[in-house]
Amino acid sequence: MKRPAVFFDRDNTLIANDGYLGDASQVQLIAGAADAVARVRALGYATVIVSNQSGVGRGLFDEDAVRAVNARMDALLLAQNPAAKIDRHEFCPFYPEAVIEKYRQDSPLRKPKPGMILAAAEAMALDLSRSWSIGDAPRDIAAGKAAGCRTILFRAPGLPPSQAVKGDESSVPNYTVSTLGEAVEYIARVAVEAVQKVAIAKPQAGRGDAKLESIAEQILIELRRKNHSEADDFSVSKLLAGVVQVLVLATLLLGYFQSRGDVAWLQVYVLVAMTLQTMTIALLIMSRQK
Ligand SMILES: [Mg+2]
Structure with missing residues (x-):
């Protein structure tokens, strides 16, 4: 059976970064990030990071710098909570107006397109219909929806909005939160409701079967x-x-x-x-x- 995942945006969702970050030493976790990652893993969700990194295409830093930032984030998460493991990182270095030619393209990986989510789902055999996309930008919501996931918009009151927040506001999330803890609570609540629905539906089906069996x-x-x-x-x-x-x-x-x-x-x-x-x-x- 395929497992579900939570697709986290990286910048201004798990780490504080409203611009372009290529320096691993500057990585700072968002409050509650480690516990949120640990808790969704405990609920049975794979944890995947899907992050647009147009800073690569813009020539601000290279792909190794993105990997170094990701590795630093992973280390900080685990330091705060040993169960806060990120299962997979996806990032998109491409950008339509990239100054570096090899990154100049309208990539299907770049959010709001769902390419990164679809690639991770393929690689990890994930059930997208039970998965979630969490991010601070409408493109995180749009990408999640395009992939068939449910979505949560994370708007931390203390954080300046990322550039992407000024983008397409038409993508309406399933839920909006101001802390990552609320996001996890909501995911857990929906999961419990889904289990309850199954639990309620099964006895009903059972009663129907029992009635038929009784008649027979x-x-x-x-x-x-x-x-x-x-x-x-x-x-x-x-x-x-x-x-x-x-x-x-x-x-x-x-x-x-x-x-x-x-x-x-x-x-x-x-x-x-x-x-x-x-x-x-x-x-x-x-x-x-x-
Ligand atoms: Mg973001």
Whole structure:
């Protein structure tokens, strides 16, 4: 079964950076970042960073500098909370107006496009429908939505808005928070509600199944009872018919030996035998009609 993930934006979501950061020594965690990462991991979510790093394309720093910042962030997270592990980093160095030619492109990886999320999902076998995108910018919301995730907009009151916040405001998040702790609370709440829905739905389905099973069982009991009844009636009728048939023969033999030539007595025996024979026939007819 595929697991869900939380796709965190990096700058001004997990670390304080409203511009371009290529110096690992300047990395500062946002309050609550380590606990948020640890808690979503504890809830069963993979933790993935998806970050536009156009500073590379703009020639401000290179890809190794991005990796160094990421490594420093990872180390600080783990130092604050040993369970705050980032499972994967994705970043996009491309930018349409990049000064460095090899980075000058409208990349499908660059948010608000969902390329980084899709790449991570492919690499890690993630269930995007149960995943979340958290970031401080509308493009984080747009990218998450485009990938099929639910989204949380993180607007920390004490932090200056990143450049991207001035972008497309049309991307409406599922939820907006002012702390990362609130974001995790919301994710946990939605997860619990989803489990409760399943828990409620299952017994209902169970009741339906039980009702069908009960109906089927009743039908089986009725069929068994009917077959049993028919078998009983058939046996009793047959038995009675057999007994009466024996009586018929016995009466005829008795009449033959007892009448001793007396026709009147013989007629009485024959009459009794005929009556009994009629009863035999009647019993056989009755057994067949049931
Ligand atoms: Mg950001």
